[in-house]
Amino acid sequence: xxxxxKKTQRQRNKTSFISPRRILIIAQSTxxxxxxMKVFYFLAPIAAVFVGIQFFDAPWYAGPxxxxxxxxxxMHKNLCLGTMMLFSSLFAIVSTALLIPRDIEDRxxxxxxxxxVPRLDYLVGKLLGVxxxxxxxxxxxxxxxxxxxxxxxxxxxxxxxxxxxxLGWPQELVDxxxxxxxxxxxxxxxxxxxxxxxxxASVIAAVALLISTFSxxxxxTIASSVMIWMIGxxxxxxxxxxxxxxxxxxxxxxxAKILATLVSLxxxxxxxxxxxxxxxxxxxxxxxxxxxxxxxxxxxxxxxYTVLSWFVFSDKEF
Amino acid sequence: xxxxxxxEVSGLVKDFQISLRGxxxxxxxNVSIRIEPGEVYGMIGPNGSGKSTTMKALLGLVKPTAGxxxxxxxxSLKVDSRNDVGFLPENPxxxxxxxxxxxxxxxxxxxxxxxxxxxHRIDEMLNLVGLDDARNRTLKGYSKGMLQRIGLAxxxxxxxxxxxxxxxxxxxxxxxxxxxxxxxxxxxxRGMTVFLCSHLLEQVQEVCDRVGIINHGKMVRxxxxxxxIALEDRTEIVLENASPELLDQIRTLVDITYGVDMVxxxxxxxxxxxxxxxxxxxxxxxxxxxxxxxxx
Numbered sequence: 001x002x003x004x005x006k007k008t009q010r011q012r013n014k015t016s017f018i019s020p021r022r023i024l025i026i027a028q029s030t031x032x033x034x035x036x037m038k039v040f041y042f043l044a045p046i047a048a049v050f051v052g053i054q055f056f057d058a059p060w061y062a063g064p065x066x067x068x069x070x071x072x073x074x075m076h077k078n079l080c081l082g083t084m085m086l087f088s089s090l091f092a093i094v095s096t097a098l099l100i101p102r103d104i105e106d107r108x109x110x111x112x113x114x115x116x117v118p119r120l121d122y123l124v125g126k127l128l129g130v131x132x133x134x135x136x137x138x139x140x141x142x143x144x145x146x147x148x149x150x151x152x153x154x155x156x157x158x159x160x161x162x163x164x165x166x167l168g169w170p171q172e173l174v175d176x177x178x179x180x181x182x183x184x185x186x187x188x189x190x191x192x193x194x195x196x197x198x199x200x201a202s203v204i205a206a207v208a209l210l211i212s213t214f215s216x217x218x219x220x221t222i223a224s225s226v227m228i229w230m231i232g233x234x235x236x237x238x239x240x241x242x243x244x245x246x247x248x249x250x251x252x253x254x255x256a257k258i259l260a261t262l263v264s265l266x267x268x269x270x271x272x273x274x275x276x277x278x279x280x281x282x283x284x285x286x287x288x289x290x291x292x293x294x295x296x297x298x299x300x301x302x303x304x305y306t307v308l309s310w311f312v313f314s315d316k317e318f
Numbered sequence: 319x320x321x322x323x324x325x326e327v328s329g330l331v332k333d334f335q336i337s338l339r340g341x342x343x344x345x346x347x348n349v350s351i352r353i354e355p356g357e358v359y360g361m362i363g364p365n366g367s368g369k370s371t372t373m374k375a376l377l378g379l380v381k382p383t384a385g386x387x388x389x390x391x392x393x394s395l396k397v398d399s400r401n402d403v404g405f406l407p408e409n410p411x412x413x414x415x416x417x418x419x420x421x422x423x424x425x426x427x428x429x430x431x432x433x434x435x436x437x438h439r440i441d442e443m444l445n446l447v448g449l450d451d452a453r454n455r456t457l458k459g460y461s462k463g464m465l466q467r468i469g470l471a472x473x474x475x476x477x478x479x480x481x482x483x484x485x486x487x488x489x490x491x492x493x494x495x496x497x498x499x500x501x502x503x504x505x506x507x508r509g510m511t512v513f514l515c516s517h518l519l520e521q522v523q524e525v526c527d528r529v530g531i532i533n534h535g536k537m538v539r540x541x542x543x544x545x546x547i548a549l550e551d552r553t554e555i556v557l558e559n560a561s562p563e564l565l566d567q568i569r570t571l572v573d574i575t576y577g578v579d580m581v582x583x584x585x586x587x588x589x590x591x592x593x594x595x596x597x598x599x600x601x602x603x604x605x606x607x608x609x610x611x612x613x614x
Contacts, residue, residue, distance in 0.1 A: 025424070029413065032416070108411055110405065112428065114379070114405035117428050118397050317379065
């Protein structure tokens with residue numbers, strides 16, 4: 001046997017437990033699939049919404065004479081980030097829910113799993129593919145947001161500065177006010193807000209991935225994922241009301257606490273992501289440590305849901 | 319040649335839980351198959367007889383309730399076993415957004431191929447299945463026959479030693495079906511092991527060395543095709559230049575008649591189709607009512 005044949009034979013004999021290369025191939029294919037399904041077409045109406053917001057004033061905005069002219073920018077960010085959050089979360093659910101059941105229905109999965117592809121590679125590849133598309137979509141929307149917000153900030157500053165000067169404010173105070181307004185423009189804090197929503201959409205995609213491994217229909221996967229998304233959004237409030245000081249279950253003892261821990265493990269607290277995005281809208285200070293913590297929290301949930309998905313999927317029969 | 323068979327299915331049993339409380343359905347009942355390297359094995363059986371489940375168990379897509387399956391000595395449930403196997407499912411659907419060349423590239427990459435070797439293999443495979451002209455067309459525009467052929471190309475991309483074909487000609491027109499049959503013969507000539515499952519008995523008869531007939535989950539007949547289709551209670555004598563009058567006295571006269579040569583003697587053959595119909599004919603079940611009537 002020649003050396004090249006021996007090498008091929010060796011390669012054939014060994015299939016690694018998990019292969020980043022194979023995961024990347026499946027992720028790339030998922031991105032291509034979603035791109036060719038023309039999912040990015042929705043970006044056109046969203047861009048139109050973002051640009052359209054430019055032309056609407058907040059109902060409470062009283063022009064340059066308003067005591068808080070930055071509220072105008074806050075409204076702009078609120079609407080845009082809200083749209084981005086809604087879109088990225090729904091997109092993560094729908095695309096994940098569509099991809100795996102469709103592969104099973106079309107028997108495409110047979111041909112993939114009959115190649116030397118461990119099931120974990122397939123799951124992680126699909127999840128990363130969806131996350132990549134969500135990331136690209138959020139990046140495009142973020143770019144549009146930054147451009148529109150930049151112009152709007154410029155317009156507010158151009159309104160406020162001469163007005164304050166006309167009122168006879170000392171230049172120092174005017175500059176201070178202008179800095180305050182500029183902090184509500186396209187800053188790094190805003191980018192942290194967008195990143196928080198990307199993390200949130202990734203965790204939601206991982207939830208949908210888990211459900212799609214045992215669900216028998218796309219509709220069930222979508223409905224259940226949306227339900228978990230909502231539970232996750234309200235979890236913090238419910239936990240405070242039920243288990244924390246002054247709550248209904250304050251006297252329930254350790255069982256209530258275990259229950260609370262279980263709920264928080266199974267249903268991620270999406271309020272954590274939302275609070276970072278809210279801080280970004282308010283132009284509050286967000287430290288890089290906070291973002292790192294949020295990233296760690298995201299990885300933790302991605303890990304939990306992926307391992308659970310793998311447990312279910314590894315025994316699944318087709 | 320090594321003693322390791324290309325395929326070894328031993329006492330395979332597969333039960334499916336149909337409903338939560340109901341009894342289990344036995345799809346495959348103690349099936350054993352051994353396919354030697356280089357052999358073309360055909361498995362035939364009516365719909366729902368357990369053919370596809372056996373194939374899926376061999377590919378690790380379903381877990382056996384009992385028994386084992388191995389490919390070139392490797393347990394089918396292990397991913398490693400799939401390095402040596404290519405599979406074409408019945409009515410395959412691939413990613414319709416990919417072109418023919420992209421499809422083969424995708425599956426080639428999954429098998430660890432890359433670079434010039436993969437590029438060369440894509441060209442080779444498209445040429446083998448006759449889809450050179452359609453390489454840049456998305457699969458959306460492929461006919462059923464073309465999809466079967468691209469399916470065969472993806473199954474062969476990593477140059478496996480075994481190829482499993484589940485109804486490779488299902489829904490394909492006669493010309494497309496003939497092309498696929500020729501491809502199977504080509505694989506056979508290359509020394510590849512083929513495990514084929516088809517309803518087209520004529521085709522199975524044309525290409526297979528050994529055949530197994532499965533019915534109600536059980537292997538009812540299995541063996542060399544020539545042996546299986548031989549009618550053992552009859553003898554066939556093939557004569558050359560024999561007159562009609564001679565036929566009556568043939569047995570006694572053949573040895574002494576001048577100018578008549580005995581070409582061959584053996585069992586005449588039935589067709590695989592007849593054998594299949596005989597073996598899979600539903601057996602009459604005596605109902606309780608009828609049994610009562612008979613007793614009275």
